Amino acid sequence: MTPGGEFDWIERLLRPLTRGAPEALDLLDDAAVLPSRPGFDLAVTKDAMVAGVHFLPDDPPDLVARKLLRVNLSDLAAKGAEPYGAFLAIAWPAGTDWAFKEIFVRGLAQDGEAYRLPLLGGDTVSTPGPLTLSATLLGWVPAGEAVLRRGAQPGDVLAVSGPIGDGWLGLDDAKRGLEGRLADLYRLPEPRLDLLSSIRKAAAAADISDGLLADAGHIAKASGCAVRIELDRTPLSSEAAAWLAAQPDRTQALLQLATGGDDYQVAAAFRGAVPEGFTAIGAFEAGRGVHVVAGGAAVAVDRLGWSHA
Numbered sequence: 040m041t042p043g044g045e046f047d048w049i050e051r052l053l054r055p056l057t058r059g060a061p062e063a064l065d066l067l068d069d070a071a072v073l074p075s076r077p078g079f080d081l082a083v084t085k086d087a088m089v090a091g092v093h094f095l096p097d098d099p100p101d102l103v104a105r106k107l108l109r110v111n112l113s114d115l116a117a118k119g120a121e122p123y124g125a126f127l128a129i130a131w132p133a134g135t136d137w138a139f140k141e142i143f144v145r146g147l148a149q150d151g152e153a154y155r156l157p158l159l160g161g162d163t164v165s166t167p168g169p170l171t172l173s174a175t176l177l178g179w180v181p182a183g184e185a186v187l188r189r190g191a192q193p194g195d196v197l198a199v200s201g202p203i204g205d206g207w208l209g210l211d212d213a214k215r216g217l218e219g220r221l222a223d224l225y226r227l228p229e230p231r232l233d234l235l236s237s238i239r240k241a242a243a244a245a246d247i248s249d250g251l252l253a254d255a256g257h258i259a260k261a262s263g264c265a266v267r268i269e270l271d272r273t274p275l276s277s278e279a280a281a282w283l284a285a286q287p288d289r290t291q292a293l294l295q296l297a298t299g300g301d302d303y304q305v306a307a308a309f310r311g312a313v314p315e316g317f318t319a320i321g322a323f324e325a326g327r328g329v330h331v332v333a334g335g336a337a338v339a340v341d342r343l344g345w346s347h348a
């Protein structure tokens with residue numbers, strides 16, 4: 040075995056991340072083999088991240104690894120699913136050194152421990168391009184109880200799980216070399232697994248990665264209805280509120296916060312009471328599309344959020 044080569048990397052650095060899960064077969068097999076779990080459905084999600092697109096090329100490797108797990112954990116949270124295991128694909132840029140890989144693995148281990156998330160398998164390749172990562176996450180949800188995007192109906196309340204716009208503001212800070220709580224949050228989002236019991240009460244939900252307007256719109260589209268969003272009701276952090284107060288055009292600034300993405304909060308439709316942890320910001324309606332209101336007036340919107348070319 041070449042020291043520092045692909046199999047050395049798998050055995051020495053990746054195997055401990057299985058946390059002893061028997062399904063991983065010690066990362067020595069062609070595939071992981073998962074037993075079924077009676078009474079539960081398996082939610083499966085996959086998100087990729089590319090240096091320069093999803094994270095800054097000089098972001099610390101341990102934080103990049105943790106963000107990869109967390110953006111996927113955010114999708115599981117939005118389905119009401121309890122994390123079960125992860126599969127990881129990594130394309131290392133040619134010449135990535137062992138020390139970098141060790142730091143990356145330290146991040147995986149840290150969040151593997153925090154979220155009790157074993158690594159069950161994956162793939163490692165090299166690339167002439169930028170660092171490219173993908174994780175597939177599995178989560179259990181009681182049979183038939185997964186919260187889907189398609190469950191909203193006209194009359195349901197639209198609510199969000201927390202502040203909107205911090206991720207975009209944090210990216211802006213990080214790009215300008217400004218460190219602080221928002222730059223930290225951009226690098227290390229906090230998936231709302233703490234709200235699983237509230238999320239399971241939702242008629243529909245999606246996590247907010249592309250932007251509030253885009254992801255609320257994804258729920259509406261999947262549900263065959265429209266959504267009205269009242270920007271003045273959007274929860275903001277104190278930092279975002281201070282930024283907003285300094286902007287010349289309040290409506291355009293609110294729109295920026297609601298379309299910037301990287302929030303990793305959950306948008307949900309509730310029928311009846313809005314549970315603990317959520318703030319009502321609008322409603323689902325008959326029709327189609329995303330209708331935005333600010334300062335009591337309809338706002339024309341030309342872009343709902345992030346979209347890859």
Ligand SMILES: Nc1ncnc2c1ncn2[C@@H]1O[C@H](COP(=O)(O)OP(=O)(O)O)[C@@H](O)[C@H]1O
Nearest residue numbers: 084085086110114117245246247248249254257
């Ligand atoms: N390359 C792909 N192959 C298969 N399905 C995909 C692909 N890319 C996206 N999807 C599907 O499109 C839907 C929307 O994806 P996406 O916008 O990435 O969701 P999310 O924002 O929750 O990560 C999901 O059902 C996802 O599985």
Ligand SMILES: Cc1ncc(C[n+]2csc(CCOP(=O)(O)OP(=O)(O)O)c2C)c(N)n1
Nearest residue numbers: 086091092093094095248249299300301345
């Ligand atoms: C360096 C950098 N530039 C720009 C962004 C903004 N950004 C890139 S992708 C994206 C949307 C989320 O990524 P995507 O791959 O669409 O995730 P998904 O919706 O599939 O979860 C955002 C807001 C960023 N996160 N980092």
Ligand SMILES: [Mg+2]
Nearest residue numbers: 085086087114
């Ligand atoms: Mg995705």
Ligand SMILES: [Mg+2]
Nearest residue numbers: 086110114248
């Ligand atoms: Mg996602």
Ligand SMILES: [Mg+2]
Nearest residue numbers: 114245246248
């Ligand atoms: Mg999502």
